[in-house]
Amino acid sequence: MTIEKRLLTGSTTMLVLKLLADKDMYGYQMIEELSKRSDDTFNLKAGTLYPLLHNLEQKGMVSSYNDNADSARVRKYYSITKKGKALLAEKRTEWKIYSSAVNKVLKGGATLAETC
Amino acid sequence: MTIEKRLLTGSTTMLVLKLLADKDMYGYQMIEELSKRSDDTFNLKAGTLYPLLHNLEQKGMVSSYNDNADSARVRKYYSITKKGKALLAEKRTEWKIYSSAVNKVLKGGATLAETC
DNA sequence: TTGACATATATAGATTATCTATATATAATT
DNA sequence: AATTATATATAGATAATCTATATATGTCAA
Numbered sequence A, B: 001m002t003i004e005k006r007l008l009t010g011s012t013t014m015l016v017l018k019l020l021a022d023k024d025m026y027g028y029q030m031i032e033e034l035s036k037r038s039d040d041t042f043n044l045k046a047g048t049l050y051p052l053l054h055n056l057e058q059k060g061m062v063s064s065y066n067d068n069a070d071s072a073r074v075r076k077y078y079s080i081t082k083k084g085k086a087l088l089a090e091k092r093t094e095w096k097i098y099s100s101a102v103n104k105v106l107k108g109g110a111t112l113a114e115t116c
Numbered sequence C: 001t002t003g004a005c006a007t008a009t010a011t012a013g014a015t016t017a018t019c020t021a022t023a024t025a026t027a028a029t030t
Numbered sequence D: 001a002a003t004t005a006t007a008t009a010t011a012g013a014t015a016a017t018c019t020a021t022a023t024a025t026g027t028c029a030a
Helices: A012-022 A027-037 A046-058 A082-107 B012-022 B027-037 B046-058 B082-107
Strands: A062-067 A075-080 B062-067 B075-080
Touching: A012 A027, A012 A046, A012 A075, A012 A082, A012 B082, A027 A046, A027 A075, A027 B082, A046 A062, A075 A082, A082 B012, A082 B027, A082 B082, B012 B027, B012 B046, B012 B075, B012 B082, B027 B046, B027 B075, B046 B062, B075 B082
Parallel strands: none
Antiparallel strands: A062 A075, B062 B075
C-alpha cells in the first residue's frame, strides 16, 4: 500500500531534525536512513530535502560542513544546533497532541463497537 | 500550544468521513463536533470543509439532503455512502501505517535513552 | 423592533509543503 | 569506455489548507 503523500506534510522537518539529533548526516544518507527506519514508508525526495535543509540552515536550526573522511568523495554533512534541538522538542510535542487527537476522533462516536 | 496547521494535511478527509460514519451531519455541525472530539485541537475552517464536502459528494463518497426537522432553519445534511465507507477504511489503514512509521523514526537512533 | 451576534453555506484567491523534472558532477562497476 | 549509483541543487507544478469575503437566517437583548 502506498501512503498518500500529503499525509506527510508538516512532519518532514521533525523527522529530519530527529535524524540529525542522533548523528551528523549528509543529505543523501538522510533519505536512505529515513526510508530504512520507517520500513520504506517514507521515501523523501531529494527535491524536498535539499531545499528544506537550506531553509533550516538559514534559520540556524542546523549547520553544515564538508567532509571526506568516510568516503573518497566530499560530502556535505549537517549537524543539529541547540536551536534546532529546541525546535525538535516542540515538534515532538505537536506530533503527540496531533496524533492523539486524530486517534481520539477515530475512536469516538456512536458505533464504537464497529470501529474497534 | 497551537498545532502547526500543515500537520493536518491529508487527514481531514478521513476525519470528516469518520464523523459521517457515526451519523449524518451538516457542515457547521462537523466543524463543532471535530473541535469537541479533539479537545479543541482541530479547528477546521468553513473555507476548507465546504469545498471538501462538495468534492466528496461529486466523487460519490457522500450524499446530501436538506432537512429542517432539528431546527427552524433548513440545513444541508451529509450522509456517507458505501463507497465512502470503503475510502474511510483505506484512510484508516494509511493513517495507522503512517503514524507508526513516524513513531518508529522518533524512537529509533543512537541516543535512545535521551529520547525516551 | 432594531441592532448585534451566532448560525450556516459558499467561493475566490493566497499560501506553502510537497512533488516531478531537470541539471550537474563524481565514484564505482562492468 | 560506458553505465549505474551516489550526491547535491534548483525551477516549476500540484494540491490541501488558509484567509477573506459574501450572503442569508435565526436568536436575543436593548
